[in-house]
Amino acid sequence: MATAELAGKHLVLGMTGGIACYKIAELTRLLTKAGATVQVVMTEAATQFITPVTMQALSGRPVYTSQWDARVPNNMAHIDLSREADAIVIAPASTDFLARLAHGMADDLLSTLCIARDCPLLVVPAMNRQMWQNPATQRNVAQLRADGIEVLGPDSGPQACGEIGDGRMLEAAATYEAIASFFAPKILSGRRLLLTAGPTFEPLDPVRGITNRSSGKMGFALARAAQQAGADVHLVAGPVALETPWGVFREDVQTAQQMHDAVMRTVADADIFIGVAAVADWRVDHVSDRKIKKTAERTLPSFSFVENPDILAAVARLSKPPFVVGFAAESDNLEVHGEEKRARKNVPLLIGNLGPQTFGLDDNEVILFEAGGATRLPRADKQTLARALITEIAKRLPPGISPAG
Ligand code: C5P
Numbered sequence: 001m002a003t004a005e006l007a008g009k010h011l012v013l014g015m016t017g018g019i020a021c022y023k024i025a026e027l028t029r030l031l032t033k034a035g036a037t038v039q040v041v042m043t044e045a046a047t048q049f050i051t052p053v054t055m056q057a058l059s060g061r062p063v064y065t066s067q068w069d070a071r072v073p074n075n076m077a078h079i080d081l082s083r084e085a086d087a088i089v090i091a092p093a094s095t096d097f098l099a100r101l102a103h104g105m106a107d108d109l110l111s112t113l114c115i116a117r118d119c120p121l122l123v124v125p126a127m128n129r130q131m132w133q134n135p136a137t138q139r140n141v142a143q144l145r146a147d148g149i150e151v152l153g154p155d156s157g158p159q160a161c162g163e164i165g166d167g168r169m170l171e172a173a174a175t176y177e178a179i180a181s182f183f184a185p186k187i188l189s190g191r192r193l194l195l196t197a198g199p200t201f202e203p204l205d206p207v208r209g210i211t212n213r214s215s216g217k218m219g220f221a222l223a224r225a226a227q228q229a230g231a232d233v234h235l236v237a238g239p240v241a242l243e244t245p246w247g248v249f250r251e252d253v254q255t256a257q258q259m260h261d262a263v264m265r266t267v268a269d270a271d272i273f274i275g276v277a278a279v280a281d282w283r284v285d286h287v288s289d290r291k292i293k294k295t296a297e298r299t300l301p302s303f304s305f306v307e308n309p310d311i312l313a314a315v316a317r318l319s320k321p322p323f324v325v326g327f328a329a330e331s332d333n334l335e336v337h338g339e340e341k342r343a344r345k346n347v348p349l350l351i352g353n354l355g356p357q358t359f360g361l362d363d364n365e366v367i368l369f370e371a372g373g374a375t376r377l378p379r380a381d382k383q384t385l386a387r388a389l390i391t392e393i394a395k396r397l398p399p400g401i402s403p404a405g
Contacts, residue, residue, distance in 0.1 A: 005180060005383070007035030012085040014110045015055070017045025018169075019160040020092035020126035025050065026172035027091060028058040034180065039081060041065070041110050043097070067109040077109060082117040089179060090114070091152075092126030092169045095137055101149070102140035122150040122182060124175055129165025152178040177246035181228040184387075187394040189230035194270035194322070195219060196263060196277035196311065198238035200256045204303065205288040212278050216240030218327070218353075218364060219276035221386035223248045229390050234270070236262045238277055256280050256308035263311050267322065272393065274325040275312040283308055316346045323397050326350040338369040349396060351389065368392060 011031060015024055031038050038059040042052060052063040062071065069077055082088065090097060090110070097111070101123070106112040114121060123144065131137060132154060141151055153170040170178065197219020203209040216237060223235045224245035233248045236259055244250040253259045256279045267273060282305035292301050312326045324347040330337045334352045342350035350369045365379040366389070377388055 004035035005387075006031060006183065009036045009086045009183060010039070010084055011036050011179075012039045012041055012081055012088040012113065013059070014088060014090040014113070015040065015042045015046040015050075016090065016092060016094040016097040016110065017043060017048060018092040018094050018126045019049060020169035021046055021049035023169055023172045023175070024091055025054060025058055027175050028055065030172060030176040031179070032059065034176070037061070039064070039085070041081065041113060043108060043110050045094070064109060067112060069109075077113070079116055082113045082119065085117070085119050087120045087122060087179075087182070088114060088117055089122045089124065091124035091175060093123040095125075095127045095131045095134075098123065098125060098137065098140050098144065102143040102147075120148075120150065120182070122152055122179065124152045124169055124178075125154045125167070126169030127154070127167045128159055128161050129163055129167045132165075132167035150182060174246055177224075181247065184225075184228035184230075186230035187391065188226055188272075191231045191271045191397070192234070192269055193223075193226045193231045193272045193274065194234045194236070194263065194267055195223060195226075195274040196236045196238075196259055196279070197223065198240040198242075199278050200238045200259055200280045200308075201254045202256065202280045202283040202308075203254075203287050204284055205290065205292045207291050210280060210283075211239070212280065214238070214240075214278035216242050217362070217382050218386070219274075220245055221382040222274060222276060222389060224383065225386035225390040228387075229394065231272075234266055236277075256283065256311070260309040260311045260314065263315065267315055267318065270322040272325070272397070273312075273315045273322045274327075274393075275315070276327045277311075278329070279311060280308055282306065310345070312347065313345045323393070324348065325393060327353065329353040334367060335374065338367060339374065342369045349393070370396075 015021055028038050039061055040055040040059050040063045042063055042065045047065060052065060056063045064077055100111050101114055104115060106115045145151055154166055155168045155170050156166045157168055158164050159168050198216030199212045199214040201209045201211045220242050223233050227233045227245055227247045235248050235250045237250055237252055239254060251262050253262050284303045285306045315321055316324045326345055326347045328338055328341050328350055334354060338350060338352035352367045352369060354365045363379060363381045364385050366377050368375040
């Protein structure tokens with residue numbers, strides 16, 4: 001998550017009755033950590049699952065539970081609360097609440113607030129699989145979608161009742177991601193992005209290999225930012241210990257050759273290609289199929305290497321290439337090497353890291369190299385920087401490359 005990526009956003013977080021109420025404690029923490037202000041409103045049923053005191057402590061604001069709250073001077077809580085909101089999020093959204101919402105009922109504070117709103121409404125359903133599959137629920141959900149209400153989830157898996165199926169609420173982190181994505185400007189709407197991230201692993205034998213210190217964080221942050229910007233994202237990842245960003249299609253590979261093949265298989269569908277991966281330049285020409293053993297004579301093993309394909313250059317050489325963006329980590333003289341590398345690889349844009357020492361760190365500082373000159377972006381955490389880079393890339397897309405939307 002980027003620092004304060006929801007700064008300035010004010011959310012009404014409406015909770016209805018369901019065991020998934022426990023997830024909202026964590027969701028509130030994630031939203032406030034991202035800079036949003038959160039006004040919790042609970043139905044009577046929700047207070048049976050988690051106390052308003054807990055939600056007040058986590059949101060830092062008094063919680064509203066009743067239409068007749070004496071704290072509101074004009075008795076217009078439903079108007080005041082919804083006017084202040086940038087969005088209302090109902091999580092968990094029970095079967096009953098979805099039904100009441102679909103029929104425009106307004107018989108308690110939360111439902112009245114929804115009908116009196118002048119802002120987007122997002123609902124995060126949580127229920128037993130049979131309740132979810134019930135034709136009445138499906139009808140109501142279809143109606144809500146038709147009314148322009150965002151339905152986030154539900155997830156599939158084990159449920160509190162012991163059954164397995166569709167209906168469980170998205171986890172707090174996934175709900176947070178969906179909300180953050182909802183607020184991001186859709187500057188890559190309709191675009192298809194293919195990108196590589198992480199290191200590659202070149203085996204020597206079944207247990208050993210050559211890799212590098214790329215953490216994959218920058219590539220994953222870019223994948224997340226592009227997804228939030230509305231792109232359809234295909235991420236080809238080397239071996240990294242990172243979670244797949246929400247809504248991103250991920251393909252895992254090990255070697256440079258596998259990464260090359262995965263990219264070449266799908267690049268024809270891409271409008272943009274970003275090569276963020278730290279791809280090994282060489283691999284051993286013969287991988288031992290058994291573990292290489294120490295010998296009695298202690299002879300040292302020796303290896304000969306062959307060159308790996310240059311994925312970035314291969315994409316740039318295609319007869320109809322997508323918009324190609326390269327990355328480069330240089331230990332010295334980035335200003336000179338960056339532009340030289342961009343021209344040699346024949347890509348319109350190359351993003352130079354100020355030093356490979358940024359591998360694994362959470363922040364980064366980069367220079368953009370292009371034919372017209374170089375632009376330095378301010379140091380920032382990788383997620384904030386990723387958003388800035390996606391904005392820069394979106395600005396540079398040739399209009400003809402693919403129709404947006
Ligand atoms: O040549 P160098 O590795 O410094 O170039 C870095 C850029 O080239 C990155 O965008 C990286 O993903 C890409 N690259 C590649 N295939 C290689 C080597 C580098 O796509 N074999």
